[in-house]
Amino acid sequence: xxxxxxxxxxxxxxxxxxxxxxxxxxxxxxxxxxxxxxxxxxxxxxxxxxxxxxxxxxxxxxxxxxxxxxxxxxxxxxxxxxxxxxxxxxxxxxxxxxxxxxxxxxxxxxxxxxxxxxxxxxxxxxxxxxxxxxxxxxxxxxxxxxxxxxxxxxxxxxxxxxxxxxxxxxxxxxxxxxxxxxxxxxxxxxxxxxxxxxxxxxxxxxxxxxxxxxxxxxxxxxxxxxxxxxxxxxxxxxxxxxxxxxxxxxxxxxxxxxxxxxxxxxxxxxxxxxxxxxxxxxxxxxxxxxxxxxxxxxxxxxxxxxxxxxxxxxxxxxxxxxxxxxxxxxxxxxxxxxxxxxxxxxxxxxxxxxxxxxxxxxxxxxxxxxxxxxxxxxxxxxxxxxxxxxxxxxxxxxxxxxxxxxxxxxxxxxxxxxxxxxxxxxxxxxxxxxxxxxxxxxxxxxxxxxxxxxxxxxxxxxxxxxxxxxxxxxxxxxxxxxxxxxxxxxxxxxxxxxxxxxxxxxxxxxxxxxxxxxxxxxxxxxxxxxxxxxxxxxxxxxxxxxxxxxxxxxxxxxxxxxxxxxxxxx
Numbered sequence: 001x002x003x004x005x006x007x008x009x010x011x012x013x014x015x016x017x018x019x020x021x022x023x024x025x026x027x028x029x030x031x032x033x034x035x036x037x038x039x040x041x042x043x044x045x046x047x048x049x050x051x052x053x054x055x056x057x058x059x060x061x062x063x064x065x066x067x068x069x070x071x072x073x074x075x076x077x078x079x080x081x082x083x084x085x086x087x088x089x090x091x092x093x094x095x096x097x098x099x100x101x102x103x104x105x106x107x108x109x110x111x112x113x114x115x116x117x118x119x120x121x122x123x124x125x126x127x128x129x130x131x132x133x134x135x136x137x138x139x140x141x142x143x144x145x146x147x148x149x150x151x152x153x154x155x156x157x158x159x160x161x162x163x164x165x166x167x168x169x170x171x172x173x174x175x176x177x178x179x180x181x182x183x184x185x186x187x188x189x190x191x192x193x194x195x196x197x198x199x200x201x202x203x204x205x206x207x208x209x210x211x212x213x214x215x216x217x218x219x220x221x222x223x224x225x226x227x228x229x230x231x232x233x234x235x236x237x238x239x240x241x242x243x244x245x246x247x248x249x250x251x252x253x254x255x256x257x258x259x260x261x262x263x264x265x266x267x268x269x270x271x272x273x274x275x276x277x278x279x280x281x282x283x284x285x286x287x288x289x290x291x292x293x294x295x296x297x298x299x300x301x302x303x304x305x306x307x308x309x310x311x312x313x314x315x316x317x318x319x320x321x322x323x324x325x326x327x328x329x330x331x332x333x334x335x336x337x338x339x340x341x342x343x344x345x346x347x348x349x350x351x352x353x354x355x356x357x358x359x360x361x362x363x364x365x366x367x368x369x370x371x372x373x374x375x376x377x378x379x380x381x382x383x384x385x386x387x388x389x390x391x392x393x394x395x396x397x398x399x400x401x402x403x404x405x406x407x408x409x410x411x412x413x414x415x416x417x418x419x420x421x422x423x424x425x426x427x428x429x430x431x432x433x434x435x436x437x438x439x440x441x442x443x444x445x446x447x448x449x450x451x452x453x454x455x456x457x458x459x460x461x462x463x464x465x466x467x468x469x470x471x472x473x474x475x476x477x478x479x480x481x482x483x484x485x486x487x488x489x490x491x492x493x494x495x496x497x498x499x500x501x502x503x504x505x506x507x508x509x510x511x512x513x514x515x516x517x518x519x520x521x522x523x524x525x526x527x528x529x530x531x532x533x534x535x536x537x538x539x540x541x542x543x544x545x546x547x548x549x550x551x552x553x554x555x556x557x558x559x560x561x562x563x564x565x566x567x568x569x570x
Contacts, residue, residue: 032057032066034126035560036114037552039193039522041202044342045134046103049073050500052191052524053114055093056558065093066116068229068494073099074111074308076129082110084303086233088281088494089116092189092556096497096524107133107140109315111308118228120304131200131315135339141317142331144199156180156561157188157551165568166540169505169515173537174549178528178561185532188561190553192536194521197546198334203564226302232278233494237299238271239290242485247271248292251461253432255287256280256493259475261430265459280493287431289486297487337543341516348513352501370451370469371395371412376444385444395454396468405440409466410454417454424466425457429477438480446478447471497524505539515541526551540569 032055039050053069066089073083082105087097110132115125133139161175178188195201227234239248252273256262264275288297372395382388386405389398395410397419407426408419426433433439453467472478482488500522503515521538528534536551547569552562 032116032118033124034069034114034116034119035552036071036112036126036128037191037193037524037550038112038128038130039519040195041128042131042133042198042200043101044338045101045105045107045132045136046342046346047101047518048498049099049101049112049130050096050193050519050522050524051098051112052094052096053087053089054554055089055116056554057093065089065091066118066229067231068116068233069093069095069097070113070115070117070120070303071097071099072113072303072306074113074306075106076109076111076308076311077106079308081303081306086302086492086494087497088232094189096191097495098498101132103134103136105132105134107137107142107316109311109313113304113306115304116229117226117234120226121228125304125306129311131202133200133335135335135342139335142200143315143317144331150203150564152565154563156555156559157190157563159563159565162549162565163567165570167570168540168542168544170540171506171537172540172567173535174565175533175535176528176551176563178532178534178555180555180559185528185530186555187530187532188528188534188553188555190526190528190534190551190561191524192521192526192549192551193519194538194547194549195519196543197548197566198338199331200334201548203548203550226300226304227274232276233280233302235275235277235286235299235302235491237273237288237297239268239273239292239295239297240271241292242294242296248290248295250290250292250295251459252288252290252297253461255427255430255432257285257287257430257475258282261475263427263430263432265461267461277493281496283492286489286491287482287486288489289432289483291434293485295485297485299487299489299491302491337516338518341518341543344514344516345518349501349517354499354501356497356499368453371410371454372452374450376447376449382444385440385442385447388444388447388450393450393452395452404436406436407468409452409468411456411466412454413456420465422465424468425464427467427469428480429470429472429475431477431480431482433480434483442478442480446473448473502538516543517541520547526553544569 035054037052043049051071053071055066055069057065069087069089071085071087072081074080075082083099085097085099087095089095110130111127112130113125113127119125157176157178159174159176161173166172178186180186227236239250239252240246241248247270249268249270251265252268254264254275256277262280266273266275288299372393374392376388379392382391386398389396389407397408399406399408406423408421409424410417410419426439428439447470449471451469455466457464457467502521503510520541521536523536526534526536546566549565549567552560554560
C-alpha cells in the first residue's frame with residue numbers, strides 16, 4: 001500500500017510540474033525577431049487586410065520557436081488599439097492571418113505591430129504603418145505617397161518568366177528562383193501579393209530585410225504575466241482573498257465555453273496560475289472558478305501594454321475642410337474606383353470566403369474516452385434528471401443525503417468495481433457545478449448527452465472521484481447560475497485563417513460578375529523546391545492599370561528574400 005501511495009504521489013508531483021506552462025529557460029535572451037507581410041499598405045474601411053507573420057530565432061542552436069504570434073492595429077491619432085488577434089504559428093514559426101477592418105474606422109494612419117511573447121519580454125516588436133480611408137464619410141485632403149513607387153527589385157529572389165502586359169481576365173504565370181548569397185539555389189517559404197497600384201499606395205521595398213534588425217522601443221521588466229509560449233498560448237492570472245487581499249494557493253478550474261468546451265484544472269502558487277490552452281481557437285469566453293469563497297480572480301491580458309509614439313502626419317491635412325473637392329481629381333477618381341470595387345467585392349464575393357480547416361479536431365476535451373456515453377434522444381424522455389440517471393446511466397448511482405440528491409460514479413479500475421463514496425466532478429457544458437439542488441432542477445429535455453468517466457481523474461490541481469459531464473443542446477448551461485466569485489472573461493483563442501478567394505476563369509459557366517478586385521492574388525504559402533524553383537498563377541480582373549507583385553519570405557535557415565515586379569493590365 002505504501003508503494004502504491006508513493007507512486008500516486010510521484011505521479012501527482014509530475015502532473016503539478018507539467019501544469020505550469022511548459023516554457024524554456026526565460027533567463028536566456030532569445031534573439032527572436034518578427035516580420036509581417038501585408039497584401040498592400042493602403043485600405044478602405046470595411047476591407048480585409050491579408051497578412052502573414054514570420055518569427056525568426058537568430059540563434060539556431062537553441063531550437064526555440066514561439067507558437068503564438070500577436071498582431072495589433074493602433075489608430076495613431078488617439079493611440080487606441082482597434083484590433084488585436086492571435087495566430088497559431090506552425091513548426092517554422094510562420095502562419096497567415098487577417099484583419100477585418102470595421103467600416104466605422106476614421107481616415108488616418110494606423111500602426112501594425114507583430115510580436116511573440118518572447119519578444120514582448122524584452123521590448124521587441126515589428127512595426128509598420130498602413131493608411132486607412134473611410135470612403136463612407138467625407139474625405140479630408142489626402143497626400144500622394146511621398147516616396148512614390150520603387151523600381152523593380154529583388155533580394156535572393158529572381159524572376160525567370162513574367163510579361164510586361166496582360167489583357168483583362170487573362171491567366172498570369174510568374175516563375176522565380178530563390179538563390180542564396182553564394183548564388184546556390186535553396187528552398188524558401190514565401191508569401192505573395194498582387195495588387196493594383198495608385199497614387200496612395202506605398203511599397204515596403206524590401207521590407208523583410210528589416211526582419212533581422214529589430215529595434216527595442218523599451219526594455220520590459222521580467223514578470224510572470226507574459227510567459228514565453230513554446231507550445232501553445234498560455235493564459236495567466238492571479239487569485240486573492242477578497243477581504244484580506246492575500247494571495248491564495250487553491251486549485252483553479254477553467255473552462256473554454258462553446259459546443260466543444262475544454263476543461264482544465266491547475267493549482268495556483270502564491271496566488272499566481274497559468275494554463276496552457278492547446279488547440280483553442282475562435283471566439284469564446286473562459287470561465288474560471290474555485291471552491292474557495294470570497295475570492296477575486298483576475299486574468300491578465302495576453303497583449304502588450306503599448307502606447308504608440310507621436311508621429312508626423314504626412315497622409316492628410318487635419319485642418320482641411322472635410323469635402324471630396326479637397327482631394328485632387330486623380331485621387332478622387334482612384335478613390336471612387338476603389339470604393340466601387342469594395343462594394344462589388346462585398347456584394348458578389350463575400351460569401352465565397354471560407355475558413356481554413358481546424359488543425360485540432362479532438363473532441364475528448366475533458367478526459368480520455370469516456371467509460372459511458374448516453375445520448376438521451378435515443379430513449380424515452382423523463383421529467384426529471386434524477387429519473388434520467390437512475391434509468392439510463394449505468395455507471396452513476398443517485399443517493400439522497402441531507403435532503404439533497406448526490407451522484408456517485410463507479411470505480412471501474414477496481415477488481416470488484418464499487419461506487420465512490422465522494423461526489424464526482426460534475427460538468428455542465430464543461431463548467432464545474434457545485435449546487436446539486438439547482439443541477440437536479442434543470443429540465444432534462446435541455447440535455448443532449450451524458451458522459452461518464454468511471455475512475456479517478458488526475459488533474460495537476462486536483463484529483464476527482466470520477467467525472468460526470470452533461471451537455472445541453474445550446475451550450476448555455478440551461479440557465480444554471482454560477483457563483484458570484486466566478487470569473488467569466490472574454491478571452492479569444494487563436495484565429496482560424498481565412499482563405500483568400502479569386503475567381504478561376506479557366507472553369508466553364510463562370511457567372512458574369514464584375515471583377516474589380518483591388519488585390520488580385522494573395523497566397524501566404526508559396527514555396528520553392530530544392531532547386532529553388534517556384535511559381536504562382538492567377539487571373540487578371542476587369543480593371544486596367546499597373547499592378548505590383550511582391551514576394552517575400554525566408555529561407556529555411558532564416559535568411560530573408562524579396563522580389564518586387566510590376567505589369568500592366570490593358
